[in-house]
Each structure stands twice: as structure tokens, then as C-alpha cells.
Amino acid sequence: MASPPNSGISAGTGVLALAPPEIPGVDPLDPTGLIPASLMLADLKVLIPQWGPAPEPLDTPHTLTWYWLKGGSVVYSNSIPINAPPPPLPIKHVVTIPLVVLRASSGIFEFYYSVTDSFGGKTDLDPKITLTVDMDNPQLLNPADRLSFVVPPLPFDETYAQNNDPVAFHLPAYTGRSDKDKIHFYLSNSSNPPVAGEDATYELVSSSDPLIVYIDADKFRTLLNGVAYIFHRIFDEAGNFSDRSAGLPFQLALIPLPGPLPSPEIFPPSLYIDSLIKRDDARAGIFVRINTYTNWAPGDKVLVFWKGRPAPIQDVLGFPTDVRIDWSVSRGPLTEPLAAETVPVRYQIIRASLPPFPSFAIPVNVNYTLAGHDHFNAPALLNLDLPIAEVWGLVSNTRNVVNHNDNPAGARARVLLYKNPQPGEILRFFWNGIGPVATYTVVSGDVEGQLVFSSVIPWAVMMGFIHPALPVYYTTSNGVNEQQSDNAFVNVNTGTLLSFPAPALKHTLTGSGGGYLSCCSKPEIFFGVEWHVLPDPAFQLGDEIEYRWVGYDNNNWSPPVIPGSEYDEMGTFNNGNDLANGLKFIVKPYDEKLYPMRDFGTALACYRVRRGGVLIGESLPRKIRVDLNYSTPGYCKAGDVISCSNSGVATLVSSQ
Structure with missing residues (x-):
């Protein structure tokens, strides 16, 4: 049994401590030590760990000898001297089995090595490493051999695919059969296609398994409707393979796959005239539009991704199909910081159990930043978390009271600043929905919780009202997005005297x-x-x-x-x-x-x-x-x- 590299130390038959070698490309857990066919094209490299004790200065060199055995007899050996430092000894010594020796014949082989120290003492690796050389290709019995349907299709249509998934085939007998043989399938609309990679595989775990192989029905959807062919090869575990079989013809009549997908388009409301998605767009409703693609089929669904975040899957019932992008998708998690950014928007067409059909992405400019902190009801304009303003008549000088005493002086609004105010942000104050009637512009040094005062609300704006609770609110703006505070209610008596x-x-x-x-x-x-x-x-x-x-x-x-x-x-x-x-x-x-x-x-x-x-x-x-x-x-x-x-x-x- 092959041992994993460095899995243990063996004293062998001498006084040195030897470790099992490593053969790159050979599975150390494989008890047969099967050498893949890809390693049979050049000398086989073996890495032998440095043993101990190593040769020391002034000592004569150690001698490393390695052996290739078949049936217990050595068919190849070689040796090299291992000198004491300097230069430093390598962690592993690289030795090889020559290609001519390696490919001399197939069969079970053994490998081991020995080290002769400075005193002439010889230590052998024990146990030996078992390796298998397999250069025998599986062979078709007849070049005309080909697969045959267990249930012949008349034709291979959607009903057949649904009722026979996976599709079963009889596999012709072949020589060189062994455990873990793999059948590679090749699909084509040509009776003599060029050599290409396989479209599907199926493994015969045991050499005693029935010669029935299977392929998923969806694999056939890559073909054009009409006459089609399926071919096969047999690969053994080492990677040796047979010739390609003859093609099995059949008539295909599946629903065609979706054709080239057009890029998505942003279809928001008329506010999107600036090619920038903002909060007012989100309030009005953002849609990703899917235009016509070829080979649409009933049951097709579309899945839109906005910055990688999926929108709800939607049926494609006609064209254009518009997919609404909810705030949670376009905004993303509330823990994600807001910034002006360009995000990718793409979509997939989903048909039954087929792999999704992806579109190309488009870049979309988005800016959801705002003056003041965000809130859980976003993107709603009204932010109940903003501090509420107060209105003070310049003469009456009473909170949320304005009367004729304030003629002609007017009034001012005052408010505690929101979180993280930035210079240049503007607060605009609205009187009974009219305005702005006054403003405040954030300046450098302003901080959260600071009391700020608006410009004067003119008497001409306030006159003519008799209202015990007239609403006054303000908006915040960073030049891109706005949000609105809740109302302050002002007792106003400025009506006709x-x-x-x-x-x-x-x-x-x-x-x-x-x-x-x-x-x-x-x-x-x-x-x-x-x-x-x-x-x-x-x-x-x-x-x-x-x-x-x-x-x-x-x-x-x-x-x-x-x-x-x-x-x-x-x-x-x-x-x-x-x-x-x-x-x-x-x-x-x-x-x-x-x-x-x-x-x-x-x-x-x-x-x-x-x-x-x-x-x-x-x-x-x-x-x-x-x-x-x-x-x-x-x-x-x-x-x-x-x-x-x-x-x-x-x-x-x-x-x-």
C-alpha cells in the first residue's frame, strides 16, 4: 500500500531513519498507486526526504540508491552520492524512473530506496511502495459500435425529455473493462464533428455494472433541432481512452434556448433625466427593463441583479418586461455606508432546470447620500428621526407662536442640527406647505445637536392666517437628495384685524x-x-x-x-x-x-x-x-x- 508523504519514519534494515517518498501526481491514498496516463509521457519524478542523521563534514558521502521492481525482481536501479554540507542539503532529493523503464510494460510494480552511510552501513526503506502502470487502452469491439436508446424517442421532444430524464442508453461491450471506467459523451448536429471536449460523463463504478449509461436531458438543449448525433469514448481510471464511437442519429424537437440577451435598461420615472438614480427616483419606482430576446418560451423567468443583490424572480409574460427594484435591493443593507457609486446591473433568464442564461451588465450611477442620518422608512421623504423645528416671532418671542406683534419684524425658525452636518448642506423651511420661506446653510464647525437659526420668515408670508396649529417643516439637502422633517405646529393669529x-x-x-x-x-x-x-x-x-x-x-x-x-x-x-x-x-x-x-x-x-x-x-x-x-x-x-x-x-x- 502506498504511504502518504512524510506519514512516518522507518528505520528500515539499518541505522538511518528513512521516510516514505512522494510521487507528485499519484494519489497517496490509492492502495494500487495507479500512475495517471498523463505522467507516462516523461520520466517519473520521485521526491525522497532527507534522512537522518545526514552526512557530516569530513565524512565520506552517503550513497542514495533507488529500485524499480516487478514480480519481486529489480528491473532498474540507480544511485547518486549525497555529499555533506556545504552547500546545504535539500529537504527532498529528486530522483527519476526513466520513461523507457516506466513504459516497458503494464503491471504492478514496487519502488523503494536505500541509503549507505559513511561507515558502509546500508538502510533500506520498508515497506516498499506499490505502483501500477496501465498503458492498455479500452477498445471498441467494432468501429461501428454506437450507443442505442433504452427508450427510443419519436422524436426527442419536450415530452420525451420530461418523461425520460436522465436519458438512458445501452453501451456496447468493449475490451479492457475495469472498475471506475468513465464514458464521455459528445453531442453534435454533424455526423462527423471535429474533436472537442465532452458534453457529459457517466462512471461505471464496478466492472460488473450493467452496460446502461445515463445523460441529463438538458444536455441536449445545446443542439439545434433536427437531425442530431451522440458519440462516446471509454476512459479508464488511468486516463487511457478508446477511439470515438460511431454516431447515433436521432431527431431533436426541443424548445430552442434563449438567444443572445439584450443588455438591461433602466426604466425609472421622468425624474431620471439626469442619468443618476437618486432617492426621488426610488420613491417614484425604479424598474429594470428587459427587451425582446429570441426563442422566448412560456415559463421563462427573469432574475435581476443590482450590485449583485437579487430582485424577486419574475415571469416573462411579454415584452418589454419591467422588473421593479425595491429599496432594500437598490439601497442594500443599512450597515453599508452610503456613497456616490456606479453599480453593475444585469439579469438572468431562467428556464426550467437549465443553467441560467446571463446578460451582460450595464453600469448605473447611483447616489443615495443625504444631509442627515438615514431612517427605516427610507426612501420616504418624511424622516421622523429628524429634529423638529420651532418658530419664534421676533417680537412675540414665544415658542411656536406668531401674531400681529410680529408685524413687520417677522419670525425665525430654530432647530437642533441633525447627525454629521456638512458645510454647504441647506435647510429649507416651509410655512403651511409654502416655501421655502427661509433657509439655513451649514457652515464649517457646525456639529450635531447645535441650535441654528433660519433667515427671517417675512411678515408678508405669515400674514393672513388664523390657525391654532399651522404646520411648519423643513427639508435638508446635500444638493442631490432631500429629506423632510415632521411638522412643528404654530399658533398663528395674523389674519385680518x-x-x-x-x-x-x-x-x-x-x-x-x-x-x-x-x-x-x-x-x-x-x-x-x-x-x-x-x-x-x-x-x-x-x-x-x-x-x-x-x-x-x-x-x-x-x-x-x-x-x-x-x-x-x-x-x-x-x-x-x-x-x-x-x-x-x-x-x-x-x-x-x-x-x-x-x-x-x-x-x-x-x-x-x-x-x-x-x-x-x-x-x-x-x-x-x-x-x-x-x-x-x-x-x-x-x-x-x-x-x-x-x-x-x-x-x-x-x-x-
């Missing part, structure tokens, strides 16, 4: 052009300008009046307001008397609030109405002109004795 009459002035006006508040106005103005908020059915108990007065140093109420001329006062309808008679307001002191408009200036009075702290209305403005001039240079003041003409011209009589 109730209109109240202008406040009434409790002084007479003098002069031309509608009159002026002047030195001659009655009652005198030096101790305050009195105004009256007149009763109105729209007023209710508890309503608050915000009265306001401002002055200008020109004759047409044009800004700027004179600094210090402003006057603001609050009043409340506390009881029924207030509702019946109205409220009074006095603008004073004279020197600060009226005197600055002395030289043909102007003033404006108005008021706002709040109910429960919420602005519900505002009055019309009351505009007046101011003239505090005397007929001679100077301006009136408290304590002056004044003479007034019928036309309202004031003349100073005396002053304190």
Missing part, C-alpha cells in the same frame, strides 16, 4: 387747509393733548387699548419719527361705563410730545385692541398738523397770554 374708528381729538383746530393743532386750539394744549377712543359695538369688557402717538418734523407724516415724540399708553374697558363712554388718553408733557412739531410738523394717533392678550383689531390712523408759531417770531408755551384772530392767527400778548 377688526377695523375701529380713528381716535377723536378733543381740541379745536385752527387755520386753513383742514386746520392745525395750534396755540389757539381749545381747550389749551399746554397741559396735554386729549384724545378719545369712541364707544363701538365691537368692544367687549376686558379689551385692552394700546394707544400710540408719534410726531414728524415735516408736513406730510413722512419718516423719520422725531426721537422722544413717541407716546404709548394702555387702557382697559373695565366696566359698562367704559363701554358706554369710551376711553380718554392725554398726550403729555407738552415740551416733549408736541413742542418738537412746532414749526408746521405733523403727528399721528392710533390704537390697537387686544382681547385676552391677542391682537384682534386696530384703528384707522388720525393725522393732524401742528403749528405753534406766533404772528411774530416765537412759539407758544404754557403761561403765555395769547390773542387769537378769527382766522386762528396767534399773537403773544405777554409771557411769564
Whole structure:
């Protein structure tokens, strides 16, 4: 029995320790040591491990001798000296059995070697290695021998293939039969095909097996329909083989195999105008289109691979066939990092139990990256994991409240930044679905959890709403993909205010052009300008009046307001008397609030109405002109004795 290389150490018949040799290409576990026919074309190499103890410097060389035996007799031997180092001894010594010796005859042989040491002591390898030389080819009994169907096909069609799979053949008897003979089959549409590789094989495990061989029915699908032939050769275990047999003709009528497959196409929605698959494409639906191929057959199925990930198998019912690519297939595992990439997309046509028919792949550009972290509902635009924004009126300064106090200042949104913000990413804010009405651009140094503020949401955007929970959201964008936050709900009261009459002035006006508040106005103005908020059915108990007065140093109420001329006062309808008679307001002191408009200036009075702290209305403005001039240079003041003409011209009589 052959021993595996280095499987043990033998002292042999001497004092040296010898190890079994290795014969490359011969199975060390084969008890017969069969030498494959491929090794019978050159000298047979044998690798002999270095023994021990090895020859030492100053010793005479060891002698390595090897032997080739048949029937116990040596038919070949040879020897070489093995010198002590230097040079270093090899791990294995290469010796050969010459080709002329190897191919002298077939049969059972033995190999062993011996080593004679520096003292003349000889050690033999024991046990010997058994080897088998087989140069006898299997032989057909008759060159016209050929296979025959166990069940003849009439013709070889789909029904026959289904009912006779694998297809059984009678194998003609041949000489040189032994265990593990293999039958190689060759299929062709030609009665005399060129030499080619086999299409299938079948092994006769025992030389006593019946001469019935089998081949899978699907192997015949490589042939064209019509007249076809099957040939065979017999190979023995060593690799020796017979001549090719004659061809067995038969009529083939199988469904033809799919012809050349067209490359797949991407058939997404109209958003795919940029030749880049993005999340909006995935939301709308991505499809891989399969166009017509030849020899389609009922039952064909298509399996699409996106970056190697399979989509669900789909029937090919007609052309074109569109295969939807689900998010889990196009995105891949959530643990896979996102990046702009080019992925291969291909498909296979599957027919029954045949091997799949593959298409070529096409490159597809994909970018699913985004600003902010991904979420389990992707590719949905709404990402409930994004922080929710808040809206703060710039004057009302209350979270998620906007009202008329914020006119005209507007409001800002604020939000905690999402994960891994990158410079240049943009947050866009939407007011009741309209927008963007404000933005924020991520800058270098911004970090997750940082509170950032949008640009101003203009009053013009917010005005005209009365809504206790108006939705405000934002989107994030990295220039390729967007995602949307959940809504913040804002209490908004910016709708149309109730209109109240202008406040009434409790002084007479003098002069031309509608009159002026002047030195001659009655009652005198030096101790305050009195105004009256007149009763109105729209007023209710508890309503608050915000009265306001401002002055200008020109004759047409044009800004700027004179600094210090402003006057603001609050009043409340506390009881029924207030509702019946109205409220009074006095603008004073004279020197600060009226005197600055002395030289043909102007003033404006108005008021706002709040109910429960919420602005519900505002009055019309009351505009007046101011003239505090005397007929001679100077301006009136408290304590002056004044003479007034019928036309309202004031003349100073005396002053304190």
C-alpha cells in the first residue's frame, strides 16, 4: 500500500531513519498507486526526504540508491552520492524512473530506496511502495459500435425529455473493462464533428455494472433541432481512452434556448433625466427593463441583479418586461455606508432546470447620500428621526407662536442640527406647505445637536392666517437628495384685524387747509393733548387699548419719527361705563410730545385692541398738523397770554 508523504519514519534494515517518498501526481491514498496516463509521457519524478542523521563534514558521502521492481525482481536501479554540507542539503532529493523503464510494460510494480552511510552501513526503506502502470487502452469491439436508446424517442421532444430524464442508453461491450471506467459523451448536429471536449460523463463504478449509461436531458438543449448525433469514448481510471464511437442519429424537437440577451435598461420615472438614480427616483419606482430576446418560451423567468443583490424572480409574460427594484435591493443593507457609486446591473433568464442564461451588465450611477442620518422608512421623504423645528416671532418671542406683534419684524425658525452636518448642506423651511420661506446653510464647525437659526420668515408670508396649529417643516439637502422633517405646529393669529374708528381729538383746530393743532386750539394744549377712543359695538369688557402717538418734523407724516415724540399708553374697558363712554388718553408733557412739531410738523394717533392678550383689531390712523408759531417770531408755551384772530392767527400778548 502506498504511504502518504512524510506519514512516518522507518528505520528500515539499518541505522538511518528513512521516510516514505512522494510521487507528485499519484494519489497517496490509492492502495494500487495507479500512475495517471498523463505522467507516462516523461520520466517519473520521485521526491525522497532527507534522512537522518545526514552526512557530516569530513565524512565520506552517503550513497542514495533507488529500485524499480516487478514480480519481486529489480528491473532498474540507480544511485547518486549525497555529499555533506556545504552547500546545504535539500529537504527532498529528486530522483527519476526513466520513461523507457516506466513504459516497458503494464503491471504492478514496487519502488523503494536505500541509503549507505559513511561507515558502509546500508538502510533500506520498508515497506516498499506499490505502483501500477496501465498503458492498455479500452477498445471498441467494432468501429461501428454506437450507443442505442433504452427508450427510443419519436422524436426527442419536450415530452420525451420530461418523461425520460436522465436519458438512458445501452453501451456496447468493449475490451479492457475495469472498475471506475468513465464514458464521455459528445453531442453534435454533424455526423462527423471535429474533436472537442465532452458534453457529459457517466462512471461505471464496478466492472460488473450493467452496460446502461445515463445523460441529463438538458444536455441536449445545446443542439439545434433536427437531425442530431451522440458519440462516446471509454476512459479508464488511468486516463487511457478508446477511439470515438460511431454516431447515433436521432431527431431533436426541443424548445430552442434563449438567444443572445439584450443588455438591461433602466426604466425609472421622468425624474431620471439626469442619468443618476437618486432617492426621488426610488420613491417614484425604479424598474429594470428587459427587451425582446429570441426563442422566448412560456415559463421563462427573469432574475435581476443590482450590485449583485437579487430582485424577486419574475415571469416573462411579454415584452418589454419591467422588473421593479425595491429599496432594500437598490439601497442594500443599512450597515453599508452610503456613497456616490456606479453599480453593475444585469439579469438572468431562467428556464426550467437549465443553467441560467446571463446578460451582460450595464453600469448605473447611483447616489443615495443625504444631509442627515438615514431612517427605516427610507426612501420616504418624511424622516421622523429628524429634529423638529420651532418658530419664534421676533417680537412675540414665544415658542411656536406668531401674531400681529410680529408685524413687520417677522419670525425665525430654530432647530437642533441633525447627525454629521456638512458645510454647504441647506435647510429649507416651509410655512403651511409654502416655501421655502427661509433657509439655513451649514457652515464649517457646525456639529450635531447645535441650535441654528433660519433667515427671517417675512411678515408678508405669515400674514393672513388664523390657525391654532399651522404646520411648519423643513427639508435638508446635500444638493442631490432631500429629506423632510415632521411638522412643528404654530399658533398663528395674523389674519385680518377688526377695523375701529380713528381716535377723536378733543381740541379745536385752527387755520386753513383742514386746520392745525395750534396755540389757539381749545381747550389749551399746554397741559396735554386729549384724545378719545369712541364707544363701538365691537368692544367687549376686558379689551385692552394700546394707544400710540408719534410726531414728524415735516408736513406730510413722512419718516423719520422725531426721537422722544413717541407716546404709548394702555387702557382697559373695565366696566359698562367704559363701554358706554369710551376711553380718554392725554398726550403729555407738552415740551416733549408736541413742542418738537412746532414749526408746521405733523403727528399721528392710533390704537390697537387686544382681547385676552391677542391682537384682534386696530384703528384707522388720525393725522393732524401742528403749528405753534406766533404772528411774530416765537412759539407758544404754557403761561403765555395769547390773542387769537378769527382766522386762528396767534399773537403773544405777554409771557411769564
